[in-house]
Amino acid sequence: MSRIEDLYPEGRVTLREVGLRDGLQLVKTWPSTAAKQDWIRREAAAGVRVFEAGSFLPPARFPQFADVRDVIATIEEIPGARASALAMNERAADDALQTALDEVTCVVSATEEHSQANARRSRQQAVALVRGVVRQRDASNRRPLVNAGIAMAFGCSIAGKVAEVEVLRLVESLLEAGADIVGIADTVGFVGPKQVGELTAAVAKLCGSRPFIVHLHDTRGMGIANAAAALDNGARVLDASLGGLGGCPFAPGASGNVVFEDLVYLCETKGFGTGIDIEALAGARRVAEAAMPGEPFHGALAAAGPPRTVDWRA
């Protein structure tokens, strides 16, 4: 079995928990390493398999990710669980390749403007970084997947509208650079389901049998509707976080990632089996919530619970 098939098995939906990375990007307080480990173990026991463990960033500036190595080690100890982590440059990729992680993720911006403002590099340089990370990986004794995520793929907080053709060109460049898997991200939660469906279908066509990741935010309440559109158009790997942990830098108080629990409900009612026990997931959410008392946890299913009188799975 190839590693891509190991992380993202064909013929089923994989929901990635990104709360420990994207969810902690903006928080003021964060869980202790022990609390993160408890959260992960509980969520893995509920059936979640792929976790973003954090980001290899300078601990002085991003103390919430200082324990990323320990978090990766914890995930890799759990049978069936797989760890992914962000590496924003070559040095971070070097650090990542010292660990047992299963996937290293680079981020490329969909627009030149955002690429320069966010990473002080052009899109072409960002693609070159991905190519470099692939080489670093190949030269190491580790074999993580190289994942290239396209930020602002559905609209840009700086440049505005993003043409579909620009994103598709970037997908092609990234695959050509050796990325094993690409992702398209609605980084600031701009998009509605029509556009999600259209871009997902186009990316699915480009990727063929190769999986790709759809990373959506719930900033304007479209998260679950957008996930439904993605599933309807060929997406099989979706990102989410317990309670939608994670905000938006441009909208204080706004909700963040797609709510994991609600996304499981969506998938199951649509007939996409997730292998996740929604009641056990509620327990994991309580652990995460208790570890971050100041942070808002969103989501409807957590308040209502699944229906008692109806078999809600398709």
Add this chain to the structure above:
Amino acid sequence: MSRIEDLYPEGRVTLREVGLRDGLQLVKTWPSTAAKQDWIRREAAAGVRVFEAGSFLPPARFPQFADVRDVIATIEEIPGARASALAMNERAADDALQTALDEVTCVVSATEEHSQANARRSRQQAVALVRGVVRQRDASNRRPLVNAGIAMAFGCSIAGKVAEVEVLRLVESLLEAGADIVGIADTVGFVGPKQVGELTAAVAKLCGSRPFIVHLHDTRGMGIANAAAALDNGARVLDASLGGLGGCPFAPGASGNVVFEDLVYLCETKGFGTGIDIEALAGARRVAEAAMPGEPFHGALAAAGPPRTVDWRA
């Protein structure tokens, strides 16, 4: 122009504000008549046209609807605005027909079990009530539409699963009884978009060119995704409430109706023009929220606002 075309113009989406009825069904405190009037005027100025004004129920037991006549009068004074109200029996329909309302709504349960438990009548008796209300209407000097809403159409809090054929049979019976318009309601928020799409398509086929109402709840976070599925399958009239006001009797703390503001965003991104100014709607929400300080108002758009750098309308 027929009255049905007046309330629900062909070729465009109509979003009905049900917060003043469904939204107030379970609350402990409710707005004064003046606050309701302010709320309605603000929301109508934002472009909302059809309002559920309340329910003709005994004021001693349902004091939140004691002013339903005044609320209807307020709505009917606003150019372009249309009032609907619930009448659960003949006497209530008599009362309703003394007012200038544009639509009187009866509710029928999708299952025998819920019909008996909720209204102490069989479904057949409920259909007979609709037939009776049509006659009362025809014998009066008023000409409101008669609207028959089917509660628990997507799953029942008592009987569980509801077969599509049962709902379709009920739709046929109600149209045969003279209802001008029917509605299908996910009263307790059980359903996901797959089933919404299927039942909506089947009801659309039965109704032909006649509009019908889809009434969804957000209890499990599927509200917007379900609305998207309804729109994709022929629905053109959807219910919602500002901030998703309204809960679920079986799930304390759970969210209620579809969030109006988020629904406008959904429709516009899908290319269904609503004629509603989303910024003005935010002002109306603040008025409603201020009138009910103890009640939770949900929704993402209210926190984030519409995107500034992207033209988010399709």
